[in-house]
Amino acid sequence: MKQHTRRAAPIIDQEGREIGPETLGREGQAFRFEFRTSSAHPFGNLTREQRLARLDALAKLLDVAFIVPGTNVRYGIDGLIGLIPVIGDIITTAISLWLVREARALGAPWHLTMRMLGNVALDGVVGAVPLVGDAFDVMFRANVRNVKMLRRWMEKQPRL
Numbered sequence: 001m002k003q004h005t006r007r008a009a010p011i012i013d014q015e016g017r018e019i020g021p022e023t024l025g026r027e028g029q030a031f032r033f034e035f036r037t038s039s040a041h042p043f044g045n046l047t048r049e050q051r052l053a054r055l056d057a058l059a060k061l062l063d064v065a066f067i068v069p070g071t072n073v074r075y076g077i078d079g080l081i082g083l084i085p086v087i088g089d090i091i092t093t094a095i096s097l098w099l100v101r102e103a104r105a106l107g108a109p110w111h112l113t114m115r116m117l118g119n120v121a122l123d124g125v126v127g128a129v130p131l132v133g134d135a136f137d138v139m140f141r142a143n144v145r146n147v148k149m150l151r152r153w154m155e156k157q158p159r160l
Contacts, residue, residue: 048106052151055102059143062095075138082127082137089133093124096143103150112153116146 046054064074078095081088100116108116123142127133 048154051102051106052147052154055099055150056147058095059099059147062092063141063144073138076143078143079134079138082134085130086128089124089128092127092137093120096120096123096146099143099146103146106150106154107157108150108153112149115149119145 061076062078063076065076067074078092081092084091097117097120100113100120103116104113119140119142123137123140126136126140129136
């Protein structure tokens with residue numbers, strides 16, 4: 001039986017050239033970073049509360065992070081990115097869909113997931129309309145709505 005040895009990933013410099021281990025010296029050869037097992041891993045083993053807090057922070061960044069000076073109107077990067085025709089709406093809809101995927105990974109039932117998808121679809125379709133859609137994005141706040149629905153559902157669930 002042939003044994004497979006795992007080769008370390010190449011080290012690349014700022015210009016994109018591979019650096020040989022002999023040029024690094026002893027200190028450079030000992031340094032290795034394994035992303036899958038690192039505690040700094042952003043998608044590591046988080047508790048349900050930590051995952052919900054991450055979703056909540058992302059929803060607020062997308063929908064209500066900033067205030068229009070002199071008013072109480074709040075908007076987020078969803079409204080800013082959405083100003084880029086077509087591509088901006090695709091990007092923000094994709095991020096919103098990731099939030100729904102995370103809700104599903106947290107155990108959200110199908111009926112809640114469908115309501116969340118409905119909010120994302122409405123936000124994406126109406127948001128694609130120039131100017132009117134951008135104003136709708138600022139006022140509708142689909143991501144904050146979805147995280148609130150998820151939070152309410154999670155609060156009703158028994159703690160394990």
